[in-house]
Amino acid sequence: MRVILGPMEGVLDHLMREILTDINDYDLCVTEFVRVTDRILPEHVFTRLCPELETSSFTKSGTPVHVQLLGQEPNWMAENAIQAAQYGAKGIDLNFGCPARLVNRSKGGAALLKEPEQIHKIVKACREAVSSDIPVSAKIRLGWENPDDCFEIVDAVENAGADEITIHARTKMGGYKASEIKWDYIKQIKQKSSIPIIANGEIWNYQDGQDCIEATGIDSLMVCRGAFNVPNLGNVVKYNHQSMQWKDVVALLLKYSQYEMKGDKGLYYPNRVKQWLGYLRNEYDQANTLFREVRTFKTASPIVDAIKKYQAELT
Numbered sequence: 001m002r003v004i005l006g007p008m009e010g011v012l013d014h015l016m017r018e019i020l021t022d023i024n025d026y027d028l029c030v031t032e033f034v035r036v037t038d039r040i041l042p043e044h045v046f047t048r049l050c051p052e053l054e055t056s057s058f059t060k061s062g063t064p065v066h067v068q069l070l071g072q073e074p075n076w077m078a079e080n081a082i083q084a085a086q087y088g089a090k091g092i093d094l095n096f097g098c099p100a101r102l103v104n105r106s107k108g109g110a111a112l113l114k115e116p117e118q119i120h121k122i123v124k125a126c127r128e129a130v131s132s133d134i135p136v137s138a139k140i141r142l143g144w145e146n147p148d149d150c151f152e153i154v155d156a157v158e159n160a161g162a163d164e165i166t167i168h169a170r171t172k173m174g175g176y177k178a179s180e181i182k183w184d185y186i187k188q189i190k191q192k193s194s195i196p197i198i199a200n201g202e203i204w205n206y207q208d209g210q211d212c213i214e215a216t217g218i219d220s221l222m223v224c225r226g227a228f229n230v231p232n233l234g235n236v237v238k239y240n241h242q243s244m245q246w247k248d249v250v251a252l253l254l255k256y257s258q259y260e261m262k263g264d265k266g267l268y269y270p271n272r273v274k275q276w277l278g279y280l281r282n283e284y285d286q287a288n289t290l291f292r293e294v295r296t297f298k299t300a301s302p303i304v305d306a307i308k309k310y311q312a313e314l315t
Contacts, residue, residue, distance in 0.1 A: 001213070003238045004198060005029035006139075006166070006224040007068055009098065011275065014051050015259050019252065020227055021063040023244075024234030029065050030139075033095045035108070036071030036080045046087050057090040066091035066137070070098060072107040072118065074125035081126040081136070091135040092126060094162075096153075099141075099172050110172040113144045116156040123160035135163040139200075145173045147185050151192060158195040166198040166222055176225075178202055183215035190217050198222050204229065209237040228279035246286050250311050253277075257304045269300040 005012070005020060007030045012020075017029050031050045034041065047053050052065040059065060067089040071077045081092045096119055098109030105111075112119050119138070127136045138157045143149030150167070157165050167186050174180030181202045190197060200222040203209050213219050227233045231252055235241040244252075253276070257269055274295060280287035290310055294303045 001209075001238055002027040002198075002220040003209075003234050004166075004220065004222040005063075005227060005234065006200060006222040007032050007093075007095075008224050008228075009033060009100070011228065012224070014049070015256070015272075017052075017063075017065065018059055018061075018259065019256055020231065020234070021059040022061045023232055023252070024227075025238060026063050026234045028091075029059065029063055030093050031065060031068050033068045033070035033098065033109075034080065034084070036069050036073070036076050038073065038076055040076075040079050040083060043083075043087060046084055046089075050089070053084075053088045057088050064090045066093045066135075068093040068095050068139070069126075070095040070103065070108050072112060072122070074118075074121040077122050078125035078129035081129050085130045085134050089134065091137065092130060093166075094123060094126060094136070094138045096138055096140045097166075097168050097172075099175060104172075110141055110144065113141060113149065113153060113172060116149075116152045119153060120156035120160045123157050123162050127161040127163075136161070137164040137166065138162050139166040139168070141168045141170055141172050141174075142182060142185050143171045145171055147171055147182055150185055150189060154189050154193055154195070158193055162195060164196045164198065166200050168200045169216075170201055183212060186216040186218060196220070200224070203237060204233075205243075206236050206240045225279070228276060229283040243283065246284050247311075247314050249280065249284065249287075250290070250307060250314065254304065254307055254311065257300060257307075267299075270294075270298055270303055273303060 005026045009032050050067050057065050067084040096112045103109040140153055169182050169186055170180045186199050197218050198220040199212050199216050199218040203223050204226040209221055223233050230243045232244040277287050277291040293306050297303045
């Protein structure tokens, strides 16, 4: 089984990749998207989102990192795929699944699910632009509104020469509703296509992963939101480990405060820890107490002090 740590815009940045790949045996992780419009982006745009490019595109623990691009113009997507490859990306992933309104309004992300021909052109341009030893993959949903559109979309990606495809088993209109997950469509796609598939969506624990494998016939799984609810979810899904104990999660929050943060650490850490605690509350009731204790603090120091005090009271 492969387990991939997926991208989450504004949440899963390089520091989160570092801390989560350090405690999990992820096979791969994918960056937040690099937004491509009508120009070749400078190096600092790529290295800001993927500083791992400076370490041969691996996290510090040795997990390979692929750079994700999001855009709608084949030529500019190809030119920027070349840039990412030149800077050392281990792979290029193309985002056709982002449901954000701002992105979709400018014909990016999931909006392209309505235009399989354009998806084909983008994937083909990027695949032809970079060396064959650099995998080019795509991430899609089942369609904009009708899941039956997935077959045409997958054909467009496969015929364009993509090496792999990640399928989030919901439509754009299905959002993130658990009731909208449709594993059976991935099974049908697998029967019709030969392109390697990664299954994504509603994998929160070991049993969910097993259920997904049984329903789809796919043993490559991507986790995203669940990785923030349970920090060791990669190993839970892959090896049936127990979820990390709360006391160890608290220790991890403190460890995170020691990471080198570019820019203003005092602003970054408070925002990110509160955001993370918001996810942790879905799995750990104790996170509610800790969140209430730190939510009014706007700088790092009092938050770290509060967590240390809370940690001492746990023992």
